[in-house]
Amino acid sequence: MTSPTSTNKRPYDYDVIVIGSGPVGENVADYATKQGAKAAVIESELVGGECSYWACMPSKALLRSADAIRAARRLPGAREAITGDIDVSAVLRRRSSFTSEWKDDGQVSWLESAGIELIRGYGRLTGPHRVKVGERTYTAGAVALATGSVPVTPDIPGLAQSAPWGTREATAAKHIPPRLIVLGGGPAALELAFAFSSLGSQVTVLAHSALLRHEEPFAGEYLRKAMEDDGIDVRCDTTPARVERNESGLVTATLDDGERITAEKILVSTGRRPNTDDIGLDSVHLGAKLAVDDTMLVRGTDWLYAVGDVNGRALLTHQGKYQARAAGEAIAARVQGRPVSNEPWGRHVATADHVAVPHVVFTDPQVASVGLTEKQAHSKGLRIRAVDYDLGAVAGSSLHADGYTGRAKIVVDEERHVIVGATFVGQDVAELLQSATIAIVGEVTIDRLWHAVPSYPTISEIWLRLLEAYGR
Numbered sequence: 001m002t003s004p005t006s007t008n009k010r011p012y013d014y015d016v017i018v019i020g021s022g023p024v025g026e027n028v029a030d031y032a033t034k035q036g037a038k039a040a041v042i043e044s045e046l047v048g049g050e051c052s053y054w055a056c057m058p059s060k061a062l063l064r065s066a067d068a069i070r071a072a073r074r075l076p077g078a079r080e081a082i083t084g085d086i087d088v089s090a091v092l093r094r095r096s097s098f099t100s101e102w103k104d105d106g107q108v109s110w111l112e113s114a115g116i117e118l119i120r121g122y123g124r125l126t127g128p129h130r131v132k133v134g135e136r137t138y139t140a141g142a143v144a145l146a147t148g149s150v151p152v153t154p155d156i157p158g159l160a161q162s163a164p165w166g167t168r169e170a171t172a173a174k175h176i177p178p179r180l181i182v183l184g185g186g187p188a189a190l191e192l193a194f195a196f197s198s199l200g201s202q203v204t205v206l207a208h209s210a211l212l213r214h215e216e217p218f219a220g221e222y223l224r225k226a227m228e229d230d231g232i233d234v235r236c237d238t239t240p241a242r243v244e245r246n247e248s249g250l251v252t253a254t255l256d257d258g259e260r261i262t263a264e265k266i267l268v269s270t271g272r273r274p275n276t277d278d279i280g281l282d283s284v285h286l287g288a289k290l291a292v293d294d295t296m297l298v299r300g301t302d303w304l305y306a307v308g309d310v311n312g313r314a315l316l317t318h319q320g321k322y323q324a325r326a327a328g329e330a331i332a333a334r335v336q337g338r339p340v341s342n343e344p345w346g347r348h349v350a351t352a353d354h355v356a357v358p359h360v361v362f363t364d365p366q367v368a369s370v371g372l373t374e375k376q377a378h379s380k381g382l383r384i385r386a387v388d389y390d391l392g393a394v395a396g397s398s399l400h401a402d403g404y405t406g407r408a409k410i411v412v413d414e415e416r417h418v419i420v421g422a423t424f425v426g427q428d429v430a431e432l433l434q435s436a437t438i439a440i441v442g443e444v445t446i447d448r449l450w451h452a453v454p455s456y457p458t459i460s461e462i463w464l465r466l467l468e469a470y471g472r
Helices: 023-034 049-053 056-073 088-098 105-113 167-171 187-198 217-229 317-335 374-379 395-400 429-441 459-470
Strands: 014-019 039-043 117-120 123-127 130-133 136-145 149-151 179-183 202-206 233-235 242-245 251-254 260-263 265-268 272-274 304-306 359-361 366-371 384-390 407-413 418-426
Touching: 014 023, 014 317, 023 039, 023 049, 023 105, 023 317, 049 056, 056 088, 056 167, 056 187, 105 117, 136 317, 167 187, 167 265, 179 187, 179 260, 187 202, 187 217, 187 359, 202 260, 217 233, 217 366, 217 407, 217 418, 251 265, 366 429, 374 384, 374 407, 374 418, 384 459, 395 459, 407 429, 407 459, 418 429, 429 459
Parallel strands: 014 039, 014 136, 039 117, 136 304, 179 202, 179 265, 202 233
Antiparallel strands: 123 130, 130 136, 149 272, 242 251, 251 260, 359 366, 366 418, 384 407, 407 418
C-alpha cells in the first residue's frame, strides 16, 4: 500500500479517510496530516463525537459543582460559608456550555485550521479503499474506522417500550426528574447516579452484580457506602423482572421478589459494544468483530484500520486517542513508503493497551486504577505480592478533608520487582493515577521508586507508605 506524497500523483482522493470525527477520529486525521498525509473525516452527527457532547465532558460538568460543595463541607470554616442549596439551573447551564449548546462550529473550525477536510454524511465501505457517502464514493490509500461504541440494552420485558434514557438523554437532560431508576453498576451508571442525586433526584441503583466488578473489591465497597450516605438506594445482584410505563408516564421496575420501584425516569447504562453496524464490513469480507495489530491495522488487510472503541481493546476516550496518535503516524508512514516502528513501545504502536490502561470513576470518592488487579494478575500466572494502605492515614489526606477515607493498593510482580497494577479510592485521587501509570509503563523497579520522594504534606505521600508496607 503505497501512495506518492505529491497531490498530482496521488492514485486516491486522499491518503486516509477517517469514518467518525470524535476525539479518536480527529486524532487519527491530525497525526496523519502532521506527517504530510492528505486526510478527510466523515461525520453524520456532530463533529467532536460522543465524548464532547454526550459523555465525558457533560457528565463531569454535572458532577463537579456538587463535588465542590461536598469538599467544602468537609472543612471547618468552609462549611459554614455554605448557606444555600445547589443551583440546579446554573449547573445545567455550565454543562451546556461545555457542549457548546450541542453545536459543532468550533470543532469544524479546528478541522479547517488543521488542514483536514470534513465530509458530512454517513460513511460506508463499498470495497477496499472505497467509502460511499450519499451518492458519492471517495477513495483513500487507507481508511480508518473510528465509529466508537453504542449502548447495550438488557433484554428485560417491557424495558425497550418504557422510553428509557440512555446516557445521551441523561447528560443532555433539561430537567431533573424527582425520582430516577439507574440500571447498571459500572462507571457511567454510578457517575450519573451521583450526579442526579446531588441535583435533587431520589435515585435507586439496580446493579446486576457488584458495583465496579472489574475493579479491586474494596473500590465497590467504598463507593456503595458513599452512595448510601448520599441517600442513594443501592441494590446489588438485582435485575428487574419487568419494566412498565403507565399512561401518566411513570416507570415501574418490578423485581424478582415482587417489589415495585416507581420513578419518573429510568436510565439504562449497562455497558457498550463496538459500533460496527451498517458500515459496510461485509463489502470487504469482514465480520463485526475487528481484530487489529498494535498499529490498529485490521488483520487480514493492508489498508483498513480500526481505532478506539470500535476495535474493542479499551473503551476509553483517552486510550482511543493514544491509539489514534500511533495509528495516524503509522498510516502516514505506510502511504508514503516510510519505515514503521512497530516493535513494542515503538513510535507507531499502542503497546500500553496491554499493560497500562488508566481509568477514573468520577464519583465521590473517586476510583482511579491502572494495570492489573490482584485477581487479574493471578489469572495471568504472575507471582505477585499485593500491598494496600489506608489513604486516610496519610498527613496530606487529613489536611485535604476532615474524616478523609480511602484506600490505595499496588500489585507487584515479584519476578521483575515492578508494579503491574495500582488502585486508589478517595477524594480527588484521580491526580495520583499518572504517577502509577508512569511506574508501570516505565517498568520502574521498587528499589528505584524509593528514590522518587513525594512532597510533604500531600496525598501522594501514599507512595512512600505503600513502599514501606512492601519493605525493602
